[in-house]
Amino acid sequence: STAESSSLRARDARVIANIGRLRFSPLAVVGGVGNRLIEEGGRQVLDLSASCGPAILGYSHAGLAAAVADACKSMAGASLLAYPNENAVALAEELLRITPGSGERRVWFGHSGSDANDCAMRVLQAATGRSRFISFIGSYHGNLSGSMSISGHTAMTHSLPRAGLLLLPYPDPYRNNFTADEVLKLLDYQFATTCPPHQVAAVFLEPLMSDGGLIVPPPGFLKALQDRCRKHGIRVVVDEVKVGLGRTGKIHCFEHEGLEPDVVVFGKALGGGLPLSAVVGPKEIMDHAPAFALQTTAGNPVATAAGRVVLRALKEEGLAANAERVGNAFMHGLRALGKDHSIIGNVRGRGLAVGVELIDGNTGEPVPVVTTAKIIYRAYQLGAAFVYVGLRGNVLEFTPPLTLTEAEVGEALGIIDQALRDVIAGRVSDAEVAPFMMW
Numbered sequence: 001s002t003a004e005s006s007s008l009r010a011r012d013a014r015v016i017a018n019i020g021r022l023r024f025s026p027l028a029v030v031g032g033v034g035n036r037l038i039e040e041g042g043r044q045v046l047d048l049s050a051s052c053g054p055a056i057l058g059y060s061h062a063g064l065a066a067a068v069a070d071a072c073k074s075m076a077g078a079s080l081l082a083y084p085n086e087n088a089v090a091l092a093e094e095l096l097r098i099t100p101g102s103g104e105r106r107v108w109f110g111h112s113g114s115d116a117n118d119c120a121m122r123v124l125q126a127a128t129g130r131s132r133f134i135s136f137i138g139s140y141h142g143n144l145s146g147s148m149s150i151s152g153h154t155a156m157t158h159s160l161p162r163a164g165l166l167l168l169p170y171p172d173p174y175r176n177n178f179t180a181d182e183v184l185k186l187l188d189y190q191f192a193t194t195c196p197p198h199q200v201a202a203v204f205l206e207p208l209m210s211d212g213g214l215i216v217p218p219p220g221f222l223k224a225l226q227d228r229c230r231k232h233g234i235r236v237v238v239d240e241v242k243v244g245l246g247r248t249g250k251i252h253c254f255e256h257e258g259l260e261p262d263v264v265v266f267g268k269a270l271g272g273g274l275p276l277s278a279v280v281g282p283k284e285i286m287d288h289a290p291a292f293a294l295q296t297t298a299g300n301p302v303a304t305a306a307g308r309v310v311l312r313a314l315k316e317e318g319l320a321a322n323a324e325r326v327g328n329a330f331m332h333g334l335r336a337l338g339k340d341h342s343i344i345g346n347v348r349g350r351g352l353a354v355g356v357e358l359i360d361g362n363t364g365e366p367v368p369v370v371t372t373a374k375i376i377y378r379a380y381q382l383g384a385a386f387v388y389v390g391l392r393g394n395v396l397e398f399t400p401p402l403t404l405t406e407a408e409v410g411e412a413l414g415i416i417d418q419a420l421r422d423v424i425a426g427r428v429s430d431a432e433v434a435p436f437m438m439w
């Protein structure tokens with residue numbers, strides 16, 4: 001019909017490149033308010049993903065809109081590489097204040113987690129003269145050439161890892177793929193043979209692995225890894241892009257692990273939905289050379305105005321504490337659901353970074369991706385939006401706005417419960433979800 005063909009969804013299909021899509025439902029968004037997205041046609045959908053992380057303040061946040069509008073009015077000094085601007089400098093000062101670290105440090109601004117990890121990788125190689133890196137199978141550090149090349153997520157098989165990359169297994173306490181000790185033993189073996197530690201510039205790690213399956217590492221593992229790196233002068237880069245800035249109940253997720261990173265990478269939530277990322281690192285690394293990592297609009301006054309509102313809200317609206325409290329209520333409720341649904345194999349996370357691993361109740365094996373996709377599709381129909389992650393595509397990922405309420409947790413649990421029942425009862429067809437089997 002004419003109405004259908006002129007819909008946002010239909011127009012999107014005619015003009016947006018598929019290489020940039022990761023669509024888990026037909027949801028076409030025309031707005032947002034609070035913790036809800038507004039679908040074309042007016043239906044409100046509870047957002048349990050915060051658009052894959054950035055919308056930690058929810059939608060229609062008055063302070064964010066006012067600050068961005070104000071910055072747009074003048075746009076003076078739009079290019080931080082050419083001129084200082086108040087918002088970028090003030091945001092950098094605040095980032096240095098809230099990020100633990102020793103020695104003199106500097107802040108680089110980018111547009112995305114991908115470009116921030118890309119920059120960190122390049123400048124660490126240049127400044128240390130070391131060209132090897134360590135990261136983890138399942139890790140997602142970005143989708144630009146450099147950040148892809150040090151990632152280990154299955155989505156990265158579209159390109160090749162960088163020469164000399166050492167990918168380690170990320171110990172998964174639920175699947176028990178490798179224990180922490182086995183991974184550390186493998187690392188020691190690599191150091192003694194094919195990966196000389198003095199050639200390694202840095203290890204990139206997610207303090208809680210997100211796209212690889214929402215995996216909370218075994219206690220002490222990352223600290224032991226850091227200690228090994230310190231012995232060999234290998235820098236520790238913590239990628240806080242997805243789980244940082246209050247999401248796990250602490251300002252930085254790495255605080256749960258007792259890490260003291262050399263470099264911290266921020267993205268997603270930092271801009272509250274505007275394109276903004278940051279690398280915080282030692283002066284001797286970050287001042288390596290001028291004109292080394294340039295992007296014309298990086299650190300522009302509009303995106304950094306948003307960043308200032310985000311950090312202010314983090315502090316003044318107690319978002320980390322809310323994430324801890326509401327996240328615990330959510331995980332408690334999901335575990336209770338697990339008593340009625342044998343498909344729920346494991347509920348895990350920290351604060352409002354929550355994962356539900358779906359299994360075949362008889363065998364314990366991961367459910368097929370189509371089943372996961374059906375649950376997400378059905379939940380969308382019932383009024384909640386979220387995504388799936390994991391190397392086997394069987395982990396529901398919940399990273400809602402940090403403003404989520406306990407009442408909304410109750411609503412979410414009702415929708416998830418009903419979606420599970422409907423899918424198990426065969427009410428969603430393979431054909432319906434075929435367009436949404438993304439990775």
Ligand SMILES: Cc1ncc(COP(=O)(O)O)c(/C=N/[C@@H]2CCCCNC2=O)c1O
Pocket residue numbers: 022052053112113114115117140141142143206210211239240241242243267268
């Ligand atoms: C730990 C971590 N580090 C870096 C990135 C890359 O951030 P950008 O997608 O903003 O470039 C990400 C992005 N993660 C993906 C983005 C693609 C959609 C799927 N969901 C994500 O969270 C990330 O999770």
